[in-house]
Structure formats: structure tokens, C-alpha cells
Amino acid sequence: MEKRVRFNEDHCKSCELCIGVCPKKIIRLRTELNRLGYHPAFVPDEDQEKCISCALCARMCPDAVIEVFRP
Amino acid sequence: MNPVYTRPKSLTNVVTHYCPGCTHGIAHRLVAETIDELGIQGRTIGVASVGCSVFAYNYFDVDFQQAAHGRAPAVATGIKRVRPESIVFAYQGDGDLASIGMAEIVHAAVRGENITVIFINNAIYGMTGGQMAPTTLVGQKTTTSPFGRDPGTQGYPVKISELLSTVKGAYYVARFSLHNPANVQRAKQGIKKAFQNQIEGKGFSLVELLSTCSTNWGMTPQNALKWLEENMIPEYPLGEFKTGEGE
Amino acid sequence: MSESLLMKGNEALAEAAIRAGCRFYFGYPITPQNEISEYMARRLGEHGGVFVQAESEVSSINMVYGAAGAGGRVLISSSSPGISLMQEAISYIAGAELPCVIVNMSRGGPGLGGIQPSQSDYFQSTKGGGHGDYRLIVLAPATIQEGCDLMATAFDLADKYRNPVMILGDGMIGQMMEPVVFPEVLDAASLPHKPWATTGNEGRERNIISSIYLDPEELDAHNWRLEEKYRKVRENEVRYxxxxxxxxxxxxxxxxxxxxxxxxxxxxxxxxxxxxxxxxxxxxxxxxxxxxxxxxxxxxxxxxxxxxxxxxxxxxxxxxxxxxxxxxxxxxxxxxxxxxxxxxxxxxxxxxxxxxxxxxxxxxxxxxx
Known part of the structure; x- marks a missing residue:
């Protein structure tokens, strides 16, 4: 399955700005830490199809972590 | 899959030193998107300032000079006068631009230097640990206004966009906010206009971006966006203050 | 052989700078060196150059930083109190290893002092002036002809070592008149290529002009690399x-x-x-x-x-x-x-x-x- 919303999790600082703007509320934080010591944001595989590719998350991300695609 | 949003190629692929949720990152991204869209990466020269954006040169894949505190508009002037064909932008915070660098920004505008200035206003000194900035709001607590900014002894916030809009030599002066996606999108359009102006030789353009400093404001990144919207925008109204040279 | 001209020291130095290929001048008025700025304002345009009168010495020297970093052959001039104001940026210029020539037609201090000739900026010129471990190459002419000859030398040394060079005169050198012979205007094509300059990164890795090294080991290495450069200057550039x-x-x-x-x-x-x-x-x-x-x-x-x-x-x-x-x-x-x-x-x-x-x-x- 190709992902609609992809996170460069190594660069995420878990600021949650993406979570705040996602209209579908499908972005979560991982329980594991990335190498920076943050819980990176991600969209679970099962929720990828709920993404409407609005890219609000990407436009709010201060770390250019998120890329968004449309099927 | 068709790309809707991909990482701008004018950003270097590194983790920034900015705190989680710092809107400097958004501003960087918007500038990089603009550089990409205008196709000017190979001829853009940035000027980093002193403050949190001191390392801006690490994050843009363009030539860069790092300037002394407040002097970025003078450094940008020097670059632009030597290389008028280059696209020169200064990236400055509010301590840098609105306090120690007030003379440099005003006179760059007075001369109508054909440069672009990105001005980050987050109402505080971030890098040095949350001291009062010239843009700090009345009553706002900082480490050097621990009881809230008192206008009786510490004066009132400096409104850079309003001030520069009175300068005849300035071509484009506008203030935007980065607190939500719609405003980020408007800010992007303003930044693009500010660069486009330079390409067309129209002269001095400054874009003020209301930004957050969740670390030194002492709140979560999301609450900081809310605080910005509720407290900064009433003091710093958004909009284009000047489009076109002259009074 | 060019003809001998009777010229005031400040104007002669300005002309010598133009002939040495200087095309960018940034200044701010202060006595007793204003004739340099005024001459540049009149004449630099004839050679396709740029004259900017800045809002302060602080700004003018930072314009020099930007212009030198962009690869220009840059001159700035001032007198003692103005040079004091420039010290922060001169430290940056030395730290970022940018070439430029600074003329100090020094006057009496401390403070506002006076406007008459003085040599009381020797310490400031030769021992640092600004913060940090750095050196200026400092050249002191005794005649206007020597000042003109040293101007070309100063630009060449600045480029050779990527270091600011100061011509330290005084109000008397600046104000008196003497006969002087100039060389022909230098062909701009003969100026050294500056691959480190910020000119736009089309077709190459980006160039960064900076003096910040937050890692102590890196700053230590940077300082010793500078010192190694200064050692070469000590070995090769003594003049007397x-x-x-x-x-x-x-x-x-x-x-x-x-x-x-x-x-x-x-x-x-x-x-x-x-x-x-x-x-x-x-x-x-x-x-x-x-x-x-x-x-x-x-x-x-x-x-x-x-x-x-x-x-x-x-x-x-x-x-x-x-x-x-x-x-x-x-x-x-x-x-x-x-x-x-x-x-x-x-x-x-x-x-x-x-x-x-x-x-x-x-x-x-x-x-x-």
C-alpha cells in the first residue's frame, strides 16, 4: 500500500502541530523514541486511506517532516 | 500517487536546532518553497542574523553570510551592491531587527535597497533565554520583565511594519501570522511577493511574520499558537501596509 | 610614465584605490578624511563602481563585510572615533577571513578628542581593536606617494591572506598636498578569482561566510589556523x-x-x-x-x-x-x-x-x- 501521508520520523520533534490541524484526526505519536529522543508523529497504515491529502499537516510542520500525496 | 506537498529542495536535509513547534521552521520552509517556485536557488544569497536564526545558513541550500547582531540589512546592502543580479534576503528576529538593528533596517528601507527581509516577531529574545524584546507585549512576562512589561519604565511594543510603511523608499511592507494553515498560506503569498518584487527590481520588501516561542513563553507549541492569535494579533494587526513606492 | 599630479592626501588615496581595482566604497562622514568619501562619490561611478554613504560607521563597515563576502574589492575610510565604532565588524571580517582595505586618518582621542593629526590609534590598530584573537595588517605611509603605492599593496595583501588591511595615516597625511604619480588603472580581469565568495551556488556547493564556531574544539582549530596565517604574514610582509x-x-x-x-x-x-x-x-x-x-x-x-x-x-x-x-x-x-x-x-x-x-x-x- 502506498502511503498518502509520509513522515520523515528521524526529523520529527513531536510538537504536535500536525495533530492539531488534521481534520481527520488520524495523526498519532509513536510510543517509541526516535534518535533525537522524541516520539515521532505518524499515521497508522490502517488510517492512511482516511487521509484526504489536504496537506494542512505538512504546511504547519516546522521541521518539513511531512510529505503528502494524492492517489 | 501524485505529490500534494513535498519537501522544498532549497532546504538542506538536516534537523534544525529550533525547539519543537518553533515557527521559525515554518518560515524557513516558506522561504525555501518560494526560492524553489521562483527558480532562483542558484542566484540567491541569504544573510543570517544573530539570535535563534543565527544558524539559518545551515538550513538553506543557497550561499549565505552570517551577519553581526542587527546588521543583516547592511550586509545585504553590501552583497546586493556588488551583485545586483543576485537575489539577496536577510532573515532576522525581533531583537536583532527591531532593537539593536533599528537603524540598519530603517535606512535600508530609506535607500530603497532592492532586497527582501524576513522579519520574525515572536515578542521575545529566544536564543539568549527569554528576555524582553522591543516587541514584547505590555504586561507580558519575560526574564527581564518578570512582573510583566511595564510601559512606565519599559515602554511600548515597537510596530515595525507600521513604522516602515511611513518610509517612502520601502516598496512592500506586510505582516502575516503563522498560527494556522490558512495564515501560513497567506504568509507564503506575501513572502513570494517580497521575492518577486526584488526580481522585478521594485525595491525594498519586508515581510513580518508573527511567530511563537513556546519554550520561552512557557507553553506547549499548540497553546503558543493560540496565545499568538489571541494576544499578538490584536497588538500587531495583519495585512499589507505598503504596496508600491512613495507616500 | 604617468604625469606627476599635485594632490591632497585623502583624494590621492581615493584615486589610488580606484586604480588598484577598488569598485566598492562605503563610508560615513567624519573629519579629517571626508575627501576620500567625496572623491569616491564623484569618481567611482565613472568606473562602474558603487559609492554608498551609510547611516553610521557601524552600518558602513557591515556593508563592507557583505560586499567583501560577495567578492568585491572594497574600501572603507574613517577616522579614530569612527574606526572605534567599526571594531565589532572588523573582528567579524577577520574571523570570517574577508579581504578589505580600511583607511584610518587618525585624529586625537580619547573620546571625541580633536580633529588634528594623531598617532594614538597604534594600539587599536596593531593589537586587535575588536574582540578575539585576530590581527590586521597595518601599513603606515609617510608620504602621499607612499600612501598611494601602499594602497595597491594593501588590496593585494588583503586578497592574498583574506584578511583586512589597514592604512594608518593621520590628519596631516590626509590633508596636505604633494606631487604624486599613479599607475594605470588596473584591469579588472587581472583581479584574483574568489571561489569562496557568495555569488550564488549555481553549479557548485554553497559558500558560507561566517565567524561562528560554537564547538570549542572547532573554534580552537579556527584560531590556530588564523594564527598560522598570521605567522606567514610575519615572515613575509614586514616592511620598513x-x-x-x-x-x-x-x-x-x-x-x-x-x-x-x-x-x-x-x-x-x-x-x-x-x-x-x-x-x-x-x-x-x-x-x-x-x-x-x-x-x-x-x-x-x-x-x-x-x-x-x-x-x-x-x-x-x-x-x-x-x-x-x-x-x-x-x-x-x-x-x-x-x-x-x-x-x-x-x-x-x-x-x-x-x-x-x-x-x-x-x-x-x-x-x-
Whole structure:
């Protein structure tokens, strides 16, 4: 399955700005830490199809972590 | 899959030193998107300032000079006068631009230097640990206004966009906010206009971006966006203050 | 051979800069060097150059930083208080290793001081001035012709070592008129290529001009790399003149305007059979220690004469290193040592009537009581 919303999790600082703007509320934080010591944001595989590719998350991300695609 | 949003190629692929949720990152991204869209990466020269954006040169894949505190508009002037064909932008915070660098920004505008200035206003000194900035709001607590900014002894916030809009030599002066996606999108359009102006030789353009400093404001990144919207925008109204040279 | 022109020092230096390929000048008005700015404002445009009058010395020197970083051949000029204002950026320019030429037509201080000639910026020029471990190459002309010749040298040294170079004159060098011969205007194509400059990164890795190194190990390495560069400058760029080095027993040590006065005194004294000579540092940094090595064995004493309360004399004492006595005579604030007063102090020194070496000659003559 190709992902609609992809996170460069190594660069995420878990600021949650993406979570705040996602209209579908499908972005979560991982329980594991990335190498920076943050819980990176991600969209679970099962929720990828709920993404409407609005890219609000990407436009709010201060770390250019998120890329968004449309099927 | 068709790309809707991909990482701008004018950003270097590194983790920034900015705190989680710092809107400097958004501003960087918007500038990089603009550089990409205008196709000017190979001829853009940035000027980093002193403050949190001191390392801006690490994050843009363009030539860069790092300037002394407040002097970025003078450094940008020097670059632009030597290389008028280059696209020169200064990236400055509010301590840098609105306090120690007030003379440099005003006179760059007075001369109508054909440069672009990105001005980050987050109402505080971030890098040095949350001291009062010239843009700090009345009553706002900082480490050097621990009881809230008192206008009786510490004066009132400096409104850079309003001030520069009175300068005849300035071509484009506008203030935007980065607190939500719609405003980020408007800010992007303003930044693009500010660069486009330079390409067309129209002269001095400054874009003020209301930004957050969740670390030194002492709140979560999301609450900081809310605080910005509720407290900064009433003091710093958004909009284009000047489009076109002259009074 | 070009014709000889009678020109004021400041204007001649400006013309010399243009002929040396300088196309960018940033300035701010201050006496006694305004003729440099005014000349550049009139003439630089004829050569396709750019003149900017900045809002302050602080801004003008930061324009130099930007312009030098963008690969321009850049000149700035000012006088003592203005040079003080520039010190932060000069430190940045040295730290970021940018080439530029700075003219200081120095005047009396401290503070607002006066507008008359002075040499009281020697420490500021040669020992740092701004913060951090760095050096300026400092060249001190004694005539307008020499100033013009040194202007071309200064630009070349700045590019060669990627370091700011100062031409340290004084109000007298700037204001007086002398005949001067200029070289032809340098062909811009002959200027060195600057692959490190910020010119846009089309087709190459990006260039970054910066002086920040937050990692102590990196800053330490940077500082020692700079020091290695300065060592090469010390080895290769010492400039000086010795008069009567073959037979003199007593030596004046003086630079710039004061060296001219000492030269006049030497002519008179030698008619009386006094074996007196002159060491004239032209590069104040690097200081010409080797000039002293050449004469110290035969010398009976050195008299340093300055328009200061005693600044270069410290470097003279370091060079002589206690082997022979070093005396000092100075006037300040625009008061210029007269040939007569200089001659009298030299005779006092010969006659053993000089004050102790750590003291100084009384300004009204003879040893301080």
C-alpha cells in the first residue's frame, strides 16, 4: 500500500502541530523514541486511506517532516 | 500517487536546532518553497542574523553570510551592491531587527535597497533565554520583565511594519501570522511577493511574520499558537501596509 | 610614465584605490578624511563602481563585510572615533577571513578628542581593536606617494591572506598636498578569482561566510589556523626603512608624519657630525623586529617619537629586548613634535640627560623633573 501521508520520523520533534490541524484526526505519536529522543508523529497504515491529502499537516510542520500525496 | 506537498529542495536535509513547534521552521520552509517556485536557488544569497536564526545558513541550500547582531540589512546592502543580479534576503528576529538593528533596517528601507527581509516577531529574545524584546507585549512576562512589561519604565511594543510603511523608499511592507494553515498560506503569498518584487527590481520588501516561542513563553507549541492569535494579533494587526513606492 | 599630479592626501588615496581595482566604497562622514568619501562619490561611478554613504560607521563597515563576502574589492575610510565604532565588524571580517582595505586618518582621542593629526590609534590598530584573537595588517605611509603605492599593496595583501588591511595615516597625511604619480588603472580581469565568495551556488556547493564556531574544539582549530596565517604574514610582509643604518649610533624610531620630522632633524644633526639614523616601520603589524636586529649591536640608544603618549615604543622595547636603552618622546592631541624639540631630546639622550627609559621626556623639554 502506498502511503498518502509520509513522515520523515528521524526529523520529527513531536510538537504536535500536525495533530492539531488534521481534520481527520488520524495523526498519532509513536510510543517509541526516535534518535533525537522524541516520539515521532505518524499515521497508522490502517488510517492512511482516511487521509484526504489536504496537506494542512505538512504546511504547519516546522521541521518539513511531512510529505503528502494524492492517489 | 501524485505529490500534494513535498519537501522544498532549497532546504538542506538536516534537523534544525529550533525547539519543537518553533515557527521559525515554518518560515524557513516558506522561504525555501518560494526560492524553489521562483527558480532562483542558484542566484540567491541569504544573510543570517544573530539570535535563534543565527544558524539559518545551515538550513538553506543557497550561499549565505552570517551577519553581526542587527546588521543583516547592511550586509545585504553590501552583497546586493556588488551583485545586483543576485537575489539577496536577510532573515532576522525581533531583537536583532527591531532593537539593536533599528537603524540598519530603517535606512535600508530609506535607500530603497532592492532586497527582501524576513522579519520574525515572536515578542521575545529566544536564543539568549527569554528576555524582553522591543516587541514584547505590555504586561507580558519575560526574564527581564518578570512582573510583566511595564510601559512606565519599559515602554511600548515597537510596530515595525507600521513604522516602515511611513518610509517612502520601502516598496512592500506586510505582516502575516503563522498560527494556522490558512495564515501560513497567506504568509507564503506575501513572502513570494517580497521575492518577486526584488526580481522585478521594485525595491525594498519586508515581510513580518508573527511567530511563537513556546519554550520561552512557557507553553506547549499548540497553546503558543493560540496565545499568538489571541494576544499578538490584536497588538500587531495583519495585512499589507505598503504596496508600491512613495507616500 | 604617468604625469606627476599635485594632490591632497585623502583624494590621492581615493584615486589610488580606484586604480588598484577598488569598485566598492562605503563610508560615513567624519573629519579629517571626508575627501576620500567625496572623491569616491564623484569618481567611482565613472568606473562602474558603487559609492554608498551609510547611516553610521557601524552600518558602513557591515556593508563592507557583505560586499567583501560577495567578492568585491572594497574600501572603507574613517577616522579614530569612527574606526572605534567599526571594531565589532572588523573582528567579524577577520574571523570570517574577508579581504578589505580600511583607511584610518587618525585624529586625537580619547573620546571625541580633536580633529588634528594623531598617532594614538597604534594600539587599536596593531593589537586587535575588536574582540578575539585576530590581527590586521597595518601599513603606515609617510608620504602621499607612499600612501598611494601602499594602497595597491594593501588590496593585494588583503586578497592574498583574506584578511583586512589597514592604512594608518593621520590628519596631516590626509590633508596636505604633494606631487604624486599613479599607475594605470588596473584591469579588472587581472583581479584574483574568489571561489569562496557568495555569488550564488549555481553549479557548485554553497559558500558560507561566517565567524561562528560554537564547538570549542572547532573554534580552537579556527584560531590556530588564523594564527598560522598570521605567522606567514610575519615572515613575509614586514616592511620598513632604515636611514643611515651603516654608520648611525643613535636611532630615531618613528612612522608616518613623525618620521618625516625625524628625517629633517637627522639632516641637520649629521651636518654637526652626529651619527644619527632612523628606523621607520612601514608595516606596523607585522612589526619590523628585524630592522632592530640589523643595528642593535652598534646602536647606543633609540629614541621613539610618536604623536601619542607612548604606544609603538612598547613594540620597540620588545624588539630591542633590553639590549640598548629605548627612550620616548611624544606629543598628542594634534600637537606635532617640532624639529627643534625632537633634536633637543636626541641631544639630551646623547648627553646622558634623558629620563629613565620607563619615563618620558617632559613636553616642555629636557628630562621630566
Amino acid at each position: 626603512e632604515i636611514l643611515h643604518g651603516d654608520d648611525a649610533e643613535w636611532f630615531f624610531v618613528a612612522y608616518g608624519t613623525v618620521a618625516r620630522i625625524c628625517t629633517a632633524v637627522i639632516q641637520r644633526l649629521r651636518k654637526d657630525g652626529v651619527k644619527v639614523g632612523l628606523i621607520r616601520p612601514i608595516s606596523l603589524w607585522p612589526f619590523p623586529d628585524e630592522a632592530f636586529e640589523k643595528v642593535v649591536d652598534r646602536a647606543k640608544g633609540f629614541l621613539t617619537v610618536e604623536m601619542s603618549t607612548g604606544q609603538m615604543v612598547e613594540d620597540v622595547r620588545l624588539a630591542v629586548n633590553g639590549r640598548k636603552p629605548v627612550y620616548f618622546y611624544g606629543r598628542t592631541g594634534g600637537a606635532v613634535p617640532t624639529p627643534r624639540s625632537v633634536e633637543r631630546r636626541l641631544r639630551d639622550m646623547i648627553d646622558g640627560k634623558a629620563p629613565s627609559q620607563t619615563d618620558y621626556f617632559d613636553r616642555v623639554g629636557g628630562a621630566k623633573k
